Amino acid sequence: MSAQGATAVVERPAGSDQPLLAVEGVTVRFGGVVAVHNASMSVPTGQVRGLIGPNGAGKTTLFDSITGVNTPAAGTIRLEGADITDRPATWRARRGIRRTFQRQQPFGWLSVADNVLAALEWEGGGGGIAADLVAWPTRRRIEKQRRQRVDEVLELCGLTDIRETPAGELPIARARMVELGRAIVSRPKLLLLDEPTSGIEHEEAEQLGEIIQTIRSQDQCSVLLVEHDVAFVMAHCDLITVLNLGQVIGEGSPEEVRNNPAVRDAYLG
Ligand SMILES: Nc1ncnc2c1ncn2[C@@H]1O[C@H](COP(=O)(O)OP(=O)(O)OP(=O)(O)O)[C@@H](O)[C@H]1O
Ligand SMILES: [Mg+2]
Structure with a gap:
């Protein structure tokens, strides 16, 4: 695997203690079920949580x-300090929050490359329909940049050799990589990964770990990682938050979490 194309380091405003993401006292109910209860946590820029x-x-x-898939009954979600609790999912995605799902959802009939291309936001080249028709040089330049970015991501995710394969024909590990490629192609500020190693082999998990470290160092992307593979979490996270029955029961470095009695009782055993 390589990080070809030497993605430019993205400068983000420094000097403030403000986390990229802050979850403040969030409660989510489904009828009588309280799925999340008064949960608070934050993710600083460039950190893997x-x-x-x-x-x-x-x-x-x-x-x-x-x-933005559900609306909390209480609490606030902040992105770079701004309250985004009531913002729709598409708005949040445009501002740099991307995710993968517990079950993969690629477009099965599209090729691997087109799946990634389709996820790359169209930023426009000016000139409207007329420009499309005559393919203005600006348009062509932007289109070339988009395709270069897709190539870069395919390479990073180890998908170059299967770029023309319909995504629906892929085994689970490759399908997960396509989903990851789709999530990172627009260089998100915050990437949420929901059980990315489930159903994949150790070697593929290693590759995933490398990709996480690459995007955090090259793009200053923050990552929030949900994962049952505790060894993977311990190896790749700076800090870990532990939820049990909807409540935060512990938080700290991998070492602190491993030694936290409440966490051991509830989860690590
Ligand atoms: N759409 C829903 N309607 C009703 N209850 C729900 C819904 N989604 C989640 N729940 C309930 O909310 C609680 C939290 O579920 P959630 O899926 O967030 O857990 P999780 O930590 O992701 O679990 P897992 O590790 O199994 O993926 C559970 O009790 C679940 O049954
Ligand atoms: Mg889950």
Whole structure:
């Protein structure tokens, strides 16, 4: 695997203690079920944060609150300090929040490359329909840049050799990589990964770990990682938040979390 194309380092405003993402006292209910209860956590720019906990702890529900799939009954979600709790999912995606799903959802009939291309936001080249018709040089230049970015991501995700394969024909590990490629192609500020190693082999998980480290160092992308593979979480996260029954029961470095009695009781055993 390589990080070809030497993606430019993205400068983000420094000097403030403001986290990229802040979840403040979030509660989510489904009828009588309180899936997330008064949960708070934050993710600083460029950090890889783990979110772990038993089945049904509320991890995916919290992802849904952060990405705008559900609306919390209480609490606030902030992106770079701004309250985004009521912003729609598409708005958040445009401002740099991207995710993968517990179950992959690529467009099965599109090739691997087209799946990634389709996820790359069209930023426009000016000139409207007339420009499309005559293919203005600006348009052509932007289109070339888009295709270069797709090539770069395919290479990073180890997908170059299967770029023309319909995504629906891929084994699970490759399909997960396509989903990851789709999530990172627009250089998100915050990437949420929901159980990315489930159903994949150790070597593929290693590759995934390398990609996480690459995008965080090259693009200053922050990552929030939900994962049941505790060794993977411990290896790749700076800090880990632990949820149990919808509540945050512990937070700290991998070492601190491993030694936290409440976390051991509830999850690590
Ligand atoms: N759409 C929904 N309607 C009703 N209850 C839901 C819904 N989604 C989640 N829940 C409930 O909310 C709680 C948290 O579920 P969630 O899927 O967030 O857990 P999780 O931590 O992601 O679990 P897992 O590790 O199994 O993926 C569970 O009790 C679940 O049954
Ligand atoms: Mg889940």
